[in-house]
Amino acid sequence: MPPKYVIEGTITDSVGTAQVLISQTKDFYSNNNFIGITGAIVTVTDDSGVVTTFVATDSGVYQSATLVGQQNHSYTLNVNIAGQLFSAVSTMPVKVPFDSLFITTDASFGSSKKVANVQYKDPLGKGNSYRFVEYINGIEQQTIYAGNDDYTDGNKVTIELNNFGADDTTTYNKKIVSGDSVKVDMQCIDKSVYEYWYSLDQSATGSSQSAAPGNPVTNMQGGALGYFSANTLQTKSVVAP
């Protein structure tokens, strides 16, 4: 299978977080050591034409120390890998305040476990999308939590970040126990990025029960996998009681 390029681009409203990761697909039975692609030319242009060039800091990692995204502005990512051109557009939405993060105990499905909960107030007017990234003891958890306000428009929203596959055997699908430090990033994302995370979760995480396993819907043009997300970023941490 000829490899395809994978581009994960993120810019946020905080300085020092703008990053583009470039790698390739591998055959199914290869190991999970994904090598980064070097030598790519990576730029992000804002909607007034200002171009920021990203600098390679590691194999496959390109960063900008200065680029900060502004709410309600759109950004275009351009990547040139050995002459092949890829681009994507994302608009940074308004920042919805991350009100609180707390731990509760969920006692369903036959076992009692601790879950992280996030709370925010969705602004009135449909079109707000969110993604939450959970870290337990510093390790990013694999469950994808992405949602929009289709059913919750204008309300105070509390979401349980419930990882149904959590157990004690891995650090990346971990059951929360007393003393664990739990950190959650709240990202306000645009519609195309929400559709990416939703379709990735539904159809590309390996389940054969999905009606339509397939590649996620993406804003990346030119034939590469991955996405480009201009999102706001807020973080909260708590220690599990």
Place this chain on the structure above:
Amino acid sequence: MKITKLILCVLFITICMAVKAQEKFTISGTVTAQKTGETLIGASIKILNTNFGTTSNEYGFFSITLPQGTYTVEITSVGLAPTIKNVTLDKNVKLEILLSEALAQMSEVTITSVPKGRSITSPQMGVEKLTMGEIKSIPALFGERDILKAIQLLPGIKSAGDGSSGFYVRGGAADQNLILLDEAPVYNASHLLGFFSTFNPDAVKDVTVYKGGMPAEYGGRLSSVVDVKMNDGNNQDYKVSGGVGIISAKLNVEGPIQKGKSSFLISGRRTYADVFLKLSKDSTINKDQLYFYDFNAKMNYELGKNDKLFLSGYFGRDQLGFGNTFGLNWGNTTATLRWNHIFNDKLFSNTSLIYSDYDDKITINSGAINANIFSQIQDWNLKQDLQLYLNNKNSIRFGFNSIYHTMRPGDVTSAATSSVNSSSLQNRYSWENAVYVSNTWQASEKINVTYGARMTAFSILGKGDFYNIDSTGKVTDTLHYTAGQFVKTYFNLEPRLAISYVFNSSTSIKASYVRNVQNLHLISNSTAALPTDKWIASTNIIKPEISDQVALGYYKNLADNKYELTLETYYKTMQNQIDYRDGANVYTNDPIETQLLFGKGRAYGVEMLFKKKVGKVTGWVSYTLSKSERKIDGINNNQWYNATQDRTHDIAIVLMYKRNEKWSFSANWVYYTGDAVTYPSGKYIISGQPVFYYTGRNQNRFPDYNRLDLSATCQLKKHKHYSSELNFSLYNAYGRANAYSIDFQQSTTNPDETEAVKTSLFKMVPSISYNFKF
């Protein structure tokens, strides 16, 4: 002289014709089982020493017109003693036939006289029937005998997999089967997420499955009709029967209201596994719920010699709940009121008024989501069917069927403090009308033809908003319609043709062509059929599905009707098939059409059934070789791909052995090629985790499925007024871990590797049940 000769000739001919015209009379009547008063469907009425004969209809009524004369009429029905009547036909004769049970000394399956061969002359092909006796002998999961699982042992009818009560007929999807219970459509014929079906075999009289050659009186789904008829209720004696198994208990009570004239039947079944859940001290378990129940009731009343009224109903529900956090409740309700009227010896009428409802409700109380999501489909249906037995060569059937559908795709109700808003997707209204006519004509001694057509009009009605959508799935226009306003009507003509050619008394070939149209479509999020899957009607964008099927068959009765061989081959094309866009969200608030893609399908195959009908050992071998494909723009690079239903080989071997009066055994072995699935071609990393890359659709296969089930029944007591039996069964006797799902993930023992993880549902599952009858 010449003119006189001419006049005399004409007069002679006219008198001859007049005399001939006066010479035909009709024998008609009803065939009933003497012991129970149940009318018999498909009983054979044969005029010995002639080529004439007929069968009783769904209400036991028959009619045959013959020239004046004396005849010997033989009436037979499976499992009952035949009877002979001598008739002097010099006027219309009414025969009320009562068939008594086969003699007690004869075991049910050893028949010393030559058994009746199945009919090979009728043009009807593509039909499968199982007797309730056969269904009750087949081993079953948890000891629950199941009609829908039993028919999957026949050629052309395939299981959708372990844990699913959906089935695929001749390459069609699970929603392309019209399942009728006493004429009422059943929208979700499954309990407990597909492990069992909603039919309680104790209340069922007859099951007939049409996979092809569907008669004109049926319509609305592309691939099959499963016509389930309930018992009427014993109008001679009160009878109580029931049983207790390892997961459920059931009770059946029936009897006369007025002996010989009217009767009732009440039947109920409930699982009780949840009783044990409540006993648990673990508070995370004792609030969990897991149960289903079924309740069938029927009453019939003879208003007079020519009129009979039937009222039947079904009510069933499933409840699945985890503590207070999550609940899923769903079920069907059906009710049918029917009036049989015999106009005269040749004209039989049935008028039905039917109500059918399927709804499901999801309750979520997690975090700050306190909400219920409710969806429902509700039908009101009026049907009029007339059967005109015109003469001994022509029987005409005609009528109409009108259904009004109301669909509530999703009502969200939430508490004021809930994160979730209350909202309602718009209701959808539609009106499905059909008229049909067909004639079964005995063209010659060797050729019989059924020709006819069904004309359907499917009207989409307001009140509602309908949309225009561009090729990327974006809404470009919203059209508003008021209550009762016609949005669009789809007209379709469905020809139904079948012909049979009889070589000799034991061999025939048949051919058929049918067109079927389907206007209700099941939208599902996954390959596992879930109770929350939504039924939607055709819209201005979603067109009616259409299928055309041609089939050819060869039928032979062997060794004095001890064996039957059936070979059928078919080719079916399907239009306007539905699939989903990449990343489709079927729960979206956006119009559902924005998530769908449309295309076509084709399916073809060869089916073989070899059946042994007499002896201590009976049973059958069924084999199907087939293919089912789809071609949908936007999927698999717009190329043909294997449908989920594609299954190359499908084999079933069923054996029933009646050792003696006390013990009988049965076994079935099934083998089929694994489902077509999409496996990843590669992987890559996103947000630090490996995710999978796909090229194409359904280019891989699950491993082959095979399973052996065994069962033994021991008759404990058998008195005149009481009998009981004990049944033991072992499902998946050699414990093969058949794949229910295969998921890909990072290995937990070695995160540097990706592994495929197979999940199986059932390995060896033993069960025991006790059944009694008074």
